[in-house]
Amino acid sequence: MSKENGKHSLESNAAGLNFEETKLTLGLPGKTRGPTEIGAKSGTKRGYSDTIDLNVESSSQKQSESDDNGVVIDEASASKPPPAKAQVVGWPPVRASRKNVMKSCKFIKVGLDGAPYLRKVDLEMYNSYNQLLTALQDMFSSCLTIRNYLNERKLMDPVNGMEYLPTYEDKDGDWMLVGDVPWTMFVESCKRLRLMKRSEAIGLSISKEISKM
Amino acid sequence: MNYFPDEVIEHVFDYVTTHKDRNALSLVCKSWYRIERLSRLRVFIGNCYAISPERTVERFPGLRSLTLKGKPHFADFNLVPHEWGGFVFPWIEALARSRVALEELRLKRMVVSDESLELLSRSFANFKSLVLVSCEGFTTDGLAAIAANCRHLRELDLQENEIEDNRGQWLSCFADNCTSLVSLNFACLKGEINLAALERLVARSPDLRVLRVNRAVPLDALQKILMKAPQLVDLGTGSYVTDSRSDAYNKLKSTLLKCQSIRSLSGFLEVVPWCLPAFYPVCSNLTSLNLSYAPGIYGFELIKLIRHCVKLQRLWILDCIGDKGLSVVASTCKELQELRVFPSDPYGLGHAAVTEEGLVAISVGCPKLHSLLYFCQQMTNAALITVAKNCPNFIRFRLCILDPTKPDPVTSQPLDEGFGAIVQACKSLRRLSLTGLLTDQVFLYIGMYAEQLEMLSVAFAGDSDKGMLYVLRGCKKLRKLEIRDCPFGDVALLTDVGKYETMRSLWMSSCEVTLGACKTVARKMPSLNVEIINEHDQTEFCLDDDEQKVEKMYLYRTTVGPRTDAPEFVWTL
Numbered sequence: 001m002s003k004e005n006g007k008h009s010l011e012s013n014a015a016g017l018n019f020e021e022t023k024l025t026l027g028l029p030g031k032t033r034g035p036t037e038i039g040a041k042s043g044t045k046r047g048y049s050d051t052i053d054l055n056v057e058s059s060s061q062k063q064s065e066s067d068d069n070g071v072v073i074d075e076a077s078a079s080k081p082p083p084a085k086a087q088v089v090g091w092p093p094v095r096a097s098r099k100n101v102m103k104s105c106k107f108i109k110v111g112l113d114g115a116p117y118l119r120k121v122d123l124e125m126y127n128s129y130n131q132l133l134t135a136l137q138d139m140f141s142s143c144l145t146i147r148n149y150l151n152e153r154k155l156m157d158p159v160n161g162m163e164y165l166p167t168y169e170d171k172d173g174d175w176m177l178v179g180d181v182p183w184t185m186f187v188e189s190c191k192r193l194r195l196m197k198r199s200e201a202i203g204l205s206i207s208k209e210i211s212k213m
Numbered sequence: 214m215n216y217f218p219d220e221v222i223e224h225v226f227d228y229v230t231t232h233k234d235r236n237a238l239s240l241v242c243k244s245w246y247r248i249e250r251l252s253r254l255r256v257f258i259g260n261c262y263a264i265s266p267e268r269t270v271e272r273f274p275g276l277r278s279l280t281l282k283g284k285p286h287f288a289d290f291n292l293v294p295h296e297w298g299g300f301v302f303p304w305i306e307a308l309a310r311s312r313v314a315l316e317e318l319r320l321k322r323m324v325v326s327d328e329s330l331e332l333l334s335r336s337f338a339n340f341k342s343l344v345l346v347s348c349e350g351f352t353t354d355g356l357a358a359i360a361a362n363c364r365h366l367r368e369l370d371l372q373e374n375e376i377e378d379n380r381g382q383w384l385s386c387f388a389d390n391c392t393s394l395v396s397l398n399f400a401c402l403k404g405e406i407n408l409a410a411l412e413r414l415v416a417r418s419p420d421l422r423v424l425r426v427n428r429a430v431p432l433d434a435l436q437k438i439l440m441k442a443p444q445l446v447d448l449g450t451g452s453y454v455t456d457s458r459s460d461a462y463n464k465l466k467s468t469l470l471k472c473q474s475i476r477s478l479s480g481f482l483e484v485v486p487w488c489l490p491a492f493y494p495v496c497s498n499l500t501s502l503n504l505s506y507a508p509g510i511y512g513f514e515l516i517k518l519i520r521h522c523v524k525l526q527r528l529w530i531l532d533c534i535g536d537k538g539l540s541v542v543a544s545t546c547k548e549l550q551e552l553r554v555f556p557s558d559p560y561g562l563g564h565a566a567v568t569e570e571g572l573v574a575i576s577v578g579c580p581k582l583h584s585l586l587y588f589c590q591q592m593t594n595a596a597l598i599t600v601a602k603n604c605p606n607f608i609r610f611r612l613c614i615l616d617p618t619k620p621d622p623v624t625s626q627p628l629d630e631g632f633g634a635i636v637q638a639c640k641s642l643r644r645l646s647l648t649g650l651l652t653d654q655v656f657l658y659i660g661m662y663a664e665q666l667e668m669l670s671v672a673f674a675g676d677s678d679k680g681m682l683y684v685l686r687g688c689k690k691l692r693k694l695e696i697r698d699c700p701f702g703d704v705a706l707l708t709d710v711g712k713y714e715t716m717r718s719l720w721m722s723s724c725e726v727t728l729g730a731c732k733t734v735a736r737k738m739p740s741l742n743v744e745i746i747n748e749h750d751q752t753e754f755c756l757d758d759d760e761q762k763v764e765k766m767y768l769y770r771t772t773v774g775p776r777t778d779a780p781e782f783v784w785t786l
Contacts, residue, residue: 090290090697092556092588092615093672095347097373097401101506122509125454125483134458138487 110193112140112164113200123187129179136166136195144195155195164195177201219244223252232257251275258282259717261299261323262742265773266307277316278342279308283323285720285767286670287695289347292722292765294748296780299323302332303778309336317342317368324348330355334362341393342368349375353383353404360386368396370423378404385410389417396423400449400480403427408434416441425449428482433461436468443471447501450480455488466491479503479529486514496521500548503529505555516541526550531557532567532588539571543578551584556615566615569596576603583641584609592649593621597631601638610635611646617673620650627651633658636666646670656680660687668693681705685712695720703730710737718769729759731766735786742775743768743786756784 107120119139126132133153137146145158155164166178169192178186178193226249229235239249255278258264270276283299301323308315315337325348333340340363353376359369360383384407387394394414399406406429415421415438422445426435430451439445455462475495484507496502499522504510510518511533519538522528525546532554534542542549552575554567569592575582576599583606592614620627628649636642636659643665647655651674659666660683667690675681681701684694686709694716702725713719713734728745735743746765755761775785 090287090292091617091672092613093290094556094588095289095373096291098505098555101508107508117513120511125485125509135485138485141487 108190108192110136110139110195112143112195113197115140115143121193123190128183129186132178133166136193140195163198165198165201166193167196167201168193219248222248226252230255254278255317256280260769260771261301261304262773262776263717263769263771266304268772269304270307270311270313274311274313276313278319279304279315279317280319280321281323282321285695285718286322286693287697287720287722288322292697293767294746294780294782295349297746297783298776298778298780300329300778301325302329305329305333305336309333313337314339316340317344319344319346320348321346322348324350325355327351327355327358331358334358339365341365342370342396344368344370344372345374346372347374352377352379353381353402354379356399357381357383357386360384360391361388364388364391365393366391367393367420368423369394370396370398371401372398374401376402378402380404382407382410384414387414392417393420394418395420396447397421398423398425398449400425400427400451400482402429405429412437412441418442419444421445423447423477425479426451428452432465436461436465439465439468439472443468444474445472446474447477448472448475448479448495449503450478450482452483453481453488454483454485462488462491470494473498475499477501477503479506481507481510484509486510489514489518492518493521497523500524501527503527505529505531505553507531508533508557520545522546524548527552529553529555531555533557534567534571536567536571536574539567540574540578543574546579548581549575549579550581552579552582553586554588555586556588566590569593572596573599573603576600580604581606583607586611586613586646588613588615590615591619591622592628592631593623594626594628594631594634595621595623597628598634601634605638606641607635607639608641609644610639610642611644611670612648613646614648617648618650619648627654629654629658633662636662641665644668647674648672649674652676653680653683656683660684663688665690667691669695671696671699673698675699675701678702678705678708682708685709691715692717694718696722696724698723700725703727706730707733710734713738713741713768714770716770718767720765720767721763722765726763726766727759728756728761728763731763731768732759732786734768739774740770740772741768742771744779745784745786746782747784748782 107122110119110121121132121135121139123132126135130153133146133155137144137155143157144155144164146153147156148154155166156162157164167175168178168186168190169175170189171191175194181189222245226235226238229238232255235249235253239246250272251274253273253276256269256273256276257280258269259282261281261283269279281301281304283301284293284297287293288297299322301320309332316339318333318340319342325345330351333343335358343359343363343366356369356376359366387410395418397414406427408430411426411430412434415424421442424438424442424445425447426438426449428451430438432453432455435450435453439448469491472495476499478492478495478499478501481504486509489510496518502522502525504515508531511531515534516538519541523545526548528542528546528549528551530553534554539554542552554571556566558566567587567589569589572587572589572592573596580603582604585607586609589612592612621631629652632647632651632655636645642663645659645663645666645668647670653676656675656679659669666688669684669688669691671694678701680699681696682705684691685705697720701721706721706726707730710733731743731745734741744767745763746767747763779785
């Protein structure tokens with residue numbers, strides 16, 4: 001059981017990669033963790049780290065708390081930068097067809113002002129703003145319906161007549177009204193959707209008016 | 214020895230159907246060997262290179278069904294180069310030449326050319342069933358040949374194959390008088406299909422029980438098809454996108470009410486989840502549900518759907534179901550026998566994932582569970598010990614922690630004790646896959662307790678040769694051992710080379726095995742093929758340097774010596 005017959009020896013803090021449970025930190029990826037060991041393990045075997053190119057910070061934080069309906073609320077994405085991806089061949093052991101399943105989705109979060117839960121929608125499933133609007137209505141069907149006012153379809157709460165304006169956050173972090181740019185451009189740049197109460201959206205419209213001048 | 218005429222013995226043999234049992238019969242005496250081989254209808258060959266097509270046909274001239282497996286299992290994860298081998302053509306050629314009355318061909322991980330499919334379609338007048346799993350090398354032209362020429366085709370089942378789509382009209386190639394279809398699965402096809410041809414085909418197939426369509430079949434087409442085939446037992450939807458107020462959706466709702474026979478549901482390759490309520494009436498009858506290709510179903514809608522599936526026995530799902538979702542499964546699906554939870558975010562660092570909590574919940578709620586494949590964020594020893602206690606009936610237990618060397622997050626210990634508990638409690642365990650931080654100790658437990666173990670998959674585990682030796686010495690029924698990225702070397706490989714003759718195959722990649730040791734195995738055991746696969750650094754790899762580490766080694770027992778179709782980067786020693 002000797003440790004010195006030609007096995008790869010993993011320096012305990014080489015490149016800051018070790019395999020203790022990753023604690024939640026605010027550090028950027030690549031920052032070295034403390035030199036805490038996992039017993040005599042690290043020195044002896046060909047480590048997972050030897051085979052990966054980039055540091056993997058697997059978040060062992062579990063799902064955040066959910067509301068009464070059992071719907072999971074996603075944490076608002078913190079200022080943590082996205083972790084790097086692992087590059088081990090053949091890991092995780094899933095078939096290529098399964099890996100392709102995930103790549104094709106562009107899910108973005110949708111929030112309705114006043115609703116206690118977030119939804120996700122795959123923008124690539126729709127071809128037009130009309131389809132998206134209908135989908136949004138279906139998604140929040142307990143709170144929303146579509147009414148036609150002067151040839152314009154609007155999202156409204158049928159109970160109190162409150163109108164909701166669909167807004168979105170674009171790549172640059174700006175909040176825009178949905179519908180102004182061509183559909184494909186919208187899909188490309190939309191990061192998040194928010195159905196804002198009209199009363200709150202006044203500031204948005206006005207600033208758009210100003211920018212048009 | 215024989216007190217009965219051959220016909221009587223043959224009649225008795227008709228009741229013996231499993232391959233293992235038939236093989237056992239053939240070993241009893243010469244005359245039983247003869248009677249058995251002439252009457253064997255179904256032949257199973259777990260490694261296509263273990264025996265030649267000619268000898269197979271010679272021994273079993275009466276065979277009607279042939280099952281062949283080609284590439285090693287790790288080929289599924291891109292560890293085996295595409296051109297490694299596993300060609301079916303020589304088999305079809307041999308069968309055609311010998312005039313075997315082939316009715317069924319089932320292939321897994323083989324290379325199938327259009328030429329093979331053409332030859333197959335023309336050579337066997339009574340051909341009924343083609344099942345291809347994880348195969349590659351053919352196009353829709355090959356499918357067209359099958360459709361056109363196999364007049365009595367009952368089953369065309371394509372599971373997870375790589376098929377090149379030539380935009381042909383293969384579906385239209387089914388003859389107008391072909392009315393025998395029972396099972397049609399083309400979910401893995403990527404291209405467009407002729408919807409009208411599909412509709413007509415379904416309309417003239419009164420015996421159709423299984424239909425799994427691909428992404429190109431939209432909801433309104435599906436509704437029309439279901440109108441013509443309310444007797445379906447197994448349905449795989451294509452693209453399930455609509456809005457809940459549309460005509461098509463409402464029609465589908467009422468059509469589905471008539472489909473009372475559906476027991477298995479899959480697909481939803483594209484889906485709008487708030488249109489799933491149409492399927493609720495179907496859900497209450499389901500025994501099998503596969504949503505593992507449906508990332509669009511998650512959260513609230515998924516849970517609502519699951520709550521209707523009270524009779525479920527098999528569930529394949531993505532990990533975005535979460536631990537809470539698994540609790541719902543545990544409280545709803547009391548008949549659950551098989552669960553597979555796949556990663557929805559294979560590279561990312563999942564907010565969508567499951568942990569040991571979900572698994573424990575399942576073990577509490579589903580005591581009939583015997584098969585598990587579980588991709589998770591983390592696992593604890595305590596959880597595994599609990600699961601072992603709650604579910605001692607596991608036959609297949611495959612755990613994959615996405616960070617493969619992760620210790621128990623609560624205790625920071627390796628997961629040896631947890632897996633030890635599993636192998637100790639589950640006396641019928643036949644298949645096991647391990648991940649997590651693991652030392653030689655877990656292999657000691659496996660060798661000690663896993664008496665029925667037939668297949669073991671190991672990655673990034675162990676400390677020394679002792680680990681592998683515990684397994685080789687202890688697991689008497691071991692047939693397949695596949696190892697990657699473990700510190701097992703020459704001592705482990707060479708200690709008992711005779712063992713490999715009792716197994717189907719051994720795969721070792723990125724371990725510590727040297728070329729010299731592999732050569733030694735090959736020299737001592739002429740009944741094994743020892744293959745070295747070295748795709749990269751071909752110039753650097755020198756067949757004379759015995760000290761050098763071998764990237765990939767695959768050895769298997771065979772009756773026919775080194776194969777002649779190996780590519781240049783595969784050396785048989």
